[in-house]
Amino acid sequence: YGDPSQKIDYVFKVVLIGDSAVGKSQILARYARNEFSLDSKATIGVEFQTRTLVIEHKSVKAQIWDTAGQERGAVGAMLVYDITKRQTFDHIPRWLEELRGHADKNIVIILIGNKSDLENQREVPTEDAKEFAQKEGLFFLETSALEATNVETAFLTVLTEIFNIVN
Ligand code: GDP
Ligand code: MG
Numbered sequence: 001y002g003d004p005s006q007k008i009d010y011v012f013k014v015v016l017i018g019d020s021a022v023g024k025s026q027i028l029a030r031y032a033r034n035e036f037s038l039d040s041k042a043t044i045g046v047e048f049q050t051r052t053l054v055i056e057h058k059s060v061k062a063q064i065w066d067t068a069g070q071e072r073g074a075v076g077a078m079l080v081y082d083i084t085k086r087q088t089f090d091h092i093p094r095w096l097e098e099l100r101g102h103a104d105k106n107i108v109i110i111l112i113g114n115k116s117d118l119e120n121q122r123e124v125p126t127e128d129a130k131e132f133a134q135k136e137g138l139f140f141l142e143t144s145a146l147e148a149t150n151v152e153t154a155f156l157t158v159l160t161e162i163f164n165i166v167n
Helices: 024-031 086-090 093-102 126-136 151-166
Strands: 010-017 048-053 058-065 076-082 108-114 139-143
Touching: 010 093, 010 151, 024 048, 024 076, 024 151, 048 076, 048 093, 048 151, 058 151, 076 086, 076 093, 076 151, 086 139, 093 108, 108 126, 108 151, 126 139, 139 151
Parallel strands: 010 058, 010 076, 076 108, 108 139
Antiparallel strands: 048 058
16 A cells, blocks of 8 residues: 655545545545444544555555545545435535535546445435436446445546546
8 A cells, every 4th residue: 555655746635525424434444544344433633544556657645535625625526425325315416516616627526326235225226326427527436335346446537537637
């Protein structure tokens, strides 16, 4: 997960937003530390986490925030809902509006349907989310922080797209 002595070519700020309890903190814990907890509490004092990766021979440090109101300066956003809670998907347009009002207009956004491991409790059809994402010009993936499904891919999608924009 990154050699600390490595020189950093880019720092990209990414924010995780969405309703409470959709799994934002666990997605971040999975990506930054490869950890998951079923009884996650609010992380006090930790403002963001980082992970350094290499894209096209450049080292990119992702600085990832999962607290609301950190949109300023963000070049990427993960808009997260819970596939087992319809309401969290229905709130996505509001989060998107909020994001577009506060962030850079070129911000790269991915819509994330988390908790894909709970297929038997699904309330949001994949097609609904796919259609919404397409209409709004967002990337889209379903993830499971618990099973580590698509978490890497989701971050890589956003970070690579940002990288391509600045290069
Ligand atoms: P946040 O409020 O959006 O940061 O949500 P948390 O990351 O604190 O997660 C809320 C609850 O959902 C916790 O009990 C997590 O363990 C659980 N959770 C998070 N991601 C997943 C997942 O992918 N699958 C399942 N089954 N539970 C998850
Ligand atoms: Mg949280």
